[in-house]
Amino acid sequence: MHLWLRAGTLTSLLVASVGGAQAAPACQVLFHGNTSGLAYTILMNAGVDVTTTSTLDYFVSPANHSLSHLNAFDAVWFQYGLGSADPALMAPSFTTYLQQGHAVHFAGDVSNYDAMEALMQGVLPNVLQASVGLSSLSFSNSYGPWSVQTSSSLTQTPRAVSPGSLSFDNGRALANVPANHRVLSAGPLTLMSAFDDGSMQSGQGRVSHFGDTGNLGSQSPQSPVGLLLHNVQAFLLAPRDCEAPLQANDDTGTVTGASGGVAVADVLANDFINLTRATPATGDRTNLTLTEVPGSNTSPAGHRMVLDGATGAVTVPAGTPPGTYELHYSLCEVARPGNCEQARVEVVVTAGPPVTLSFTQTSPTHPVGSLHQAQATVTDADGFPVTNTAVTFTVSAGPNAGYSATVLTDAQGQALWSYTGSATPGIDILTATALSGSLTAPALQVEWLAAPAAATVQPVPGVSTLGMALLGALMSLVGLWRRRPGR
Structure with missing residues (x-):
C-alpha cells in the first residue's frame, strides 16, 4: 500500500511499488500550529511525518536549533502567529527555504495578522517571478461566509470541492493576486492564493496563503474545507520526492x-x-x-x-x-x-450443514469370507459435499451382525467402509447414519453365498499290479502250451 502526501492530496498509501522499485522517503512537514485542528489531522491521516513546534527557533536561527534546520523538511505549515518576533529576522529563513525548492503555507492567527502579513511582504516579492504581479502586496479584511471555487492552478488536485457556502471564522485577502492563483474566491474577494513552482524565481518551491486555519476542529476531513486542505497540502508537496509509507x-x-x-x-x-x-x-x-x-x-x-x-x-x-x-x-x-x-x-x-446422506455398495452378493465395500456421501442443501462429517456404518442384522465403524467424510463428502464376511451364509442388513443418528439413509442388504460343495472324484477302472503279474504269467503259459512238439 502506498500512501501519499507528496503530490498532492494527503493520501497515504505506503506501497512498495508493484515492480519492486524502491519507495520514496516519507514526506516531512514542520507544523507550527494547532495540533487539535483539521489541518494537522489531515496531515497525520495521510501518513506524513509531522514534526510539531511551538518555538520560532527554526525560523529565526535554524542553525542553532537542536532539530537541525528547515531543509530537513519538505514543507512548513506555518499557522501560529509571530507574537513579538521581528518579521524582518524571519524573512531570510523563509526566503532561502523557498528558493531551494521547498514549500511553505502561511495561515495567520487572528491576533497576529499584521505580523504575519509583514512576514509575507518580506518573503513573497523575493521568491516570485515578476510576471506574477506581486511586486507590491496589500491586504484587506473580510469576515463571514464565502463560496468555494477551485481555480485552474489546482486543476490536477484529486479531490473535487463542490461549490457551496462555507462559514469561516475570518478571512484575510491578498490583493493583486492573479486570477489563476486564486484558490478560493467570492466575487472580487480573494480568500486564498497559491503559487506553484512555475511562478517561483528558482527551484521548484511552492507557497500558499489563507486566513486562520487554527479553529477548524469542527470540520470534517471530507467537508468542503477539509477537501480544500487536502488539496492545498498535496499541492505544496507535489514537486517533492516523498510519499507516506x-x-x-x-x-x-x-x-x-x-x-x-x-x-x-x-x-x-x-x-x-x-x-x-x-x-x-x-x-x-x-x-x-x-x-x-x-x-x-x-x-x-x-x-x-x-x-x-x-x-x-x-x-x-x-x-x-x-x-x-x-x-x-x-x-x-x-x-x-x-x-x-x-x-x-x-x-x-x-459447504452448508449436512442435509442429505446417500448410501451405496459395490455389489449386493458375495461368497462367504469375501470383502464387502460400501460408501456414504454427505451433501448440503445445494448438493455440495460436506467434509469432515462422521458417518457410522453398522451391520444391524445377519451373520455379521455387530460389525461397526465410524468414518469421516473426505473433500468429496464421501466416507468409505469395508468389512470381511464370516464363513456363515446369509443376509446382512447395513445401515449408515450421521449427526448422531439424526441423518439416515435407506438400509442396504448384502447376501453371503455358501461355497459350492466339493466334487467327488470317481476312480478310473483299472487292473492292479498283482493282477497284471498274474495275467502276464497266464499268457506265458498259453504261449508255451502252443509251442509243444506235436502241436
Whole structure:
C-alpha cells in the first residue's frame, strides 16, 4: 500500500511499488500550529511525518536549533502567529527555504495578522517571478461566509470541492493576486492564493496563503474545507520526492457457500499508513484507492467474490461451490496513483450443514469370507459435499451382525467402509447414519453365498499290479502250451 502526501492530496498509501522499485522517503512537514485542528489531522491521516513546534527557533536561527534546520523538511505549515518576533529576522529563513525548492503555507492567527502579513511582504516579492504581479502586496479584511471555487492552478488536485457556502471564522485577502492563483474566491474577494513552482524565481518551491486555519476542529476531513486542505497540502508537496509509507497485509476469511456473505469485513483493517506512527489505513480511507488486481480472482465464473473499493469488504455470492479462493488488491494513494502496495485475500468457502446422506455398495452378493465395500456421501442443501462429517456404518442384522465403524467424510463428502464376511451364509442388513443418528439413509442388504460343495472324484477302472503279474504269467503259459512238439 502506498500512501501519499507528496503530490498532492494527503493520501497515504505506503506501497512498495508493484515492480519492486524502491519507495520514496516519507514526506516531512514542520507544523507550527494547532495540533487539535483539521489541518494537522489531515496531515497525520495521510501518513506524513509531522514534526510539531511551538518555538520560532527554526525560523529565526535554524542553525542553532537542536532539530537541525528547515531543509530537513519538505514543507512548513506555518499557522501560529509571530507574537513579538521581528518579521524582518524571519524573512531570510523563509526566503532561502523557498528558493531551494521547498514549500511553505502561511495561515495567520487572528491576533497576529499584521505580523504575519509583514512576514509575507518580506518573503513573497523575493521568491516570485515578476510576471506574477506581486511586486507590491496589500491586504484587506473580510469576515463571514464565502463560496468555494477551485481555480485552474489546482486543476490536477484529486479531490473535487463542490461549490457551496462555507462559514469561516475570518478571512484575510491578498490583493493583486492573479486570477489563476486564486484558490478560493467570492466575487472580487480573494480568500486564498497559491503559487506553484512555475511562478517561483528558482527551484521548484511552492507557497500558499489563507486566513486562520487554527479553529477548524469542527470540520470534517471530507467537508468542503477539509477537501480544500487536502488539496492545498498535496499541492505544496507535489514537486517533492516523498510519499507516506504504506503497508498492505494479507487477509483470510471463511464463509458458507450456500448462503454466501461477507468473508472479510475490511481488508484495510490490518493495513497501515506510515508505520512509524502505526496509523491505520482506515483513519481517513479517502486518501486511498482500493482496487482488485485484474486476473487475480480465482473464484469460479458465475460466483465471483467481490471486493468493495469503498468499504474494503470481500463478499462471496450465495451458492458458491466450496473451495479455497483468492484475489489480490492494490492500495494506491489518490494523489500518487503510481504509489501502490498489493496484498492477497484468501477465502475458504465451506459447504452448508449436512442435509442429505446417500448410501451405496459395490455389489449386493458375495461368497462367504469375501470383502464387502460400501460408501456414504454427505451433501448440503445445494448438493455440495460436506467434509469432515462422521458417518457410522453398522451391520444391524445377519451373520455379521455387530460389525461397526465410524468414518469421516473426505473433500468429496464421501466416507468409505469395508468389512470381511464370516464363513456363515446369509443376509446382512447395513445401515449408515450421521449427526448422531439424526441423518439416515435407506438400509442396504448384502447376501453371503455358501461355497459350492466339493466334487467327488470317481476312480478310473483299472487292473492292479498283482493282477497284471498274474495275467502276464497266464499268457506265458498259453504261449508255451502252443509251442509243444506235436502241436
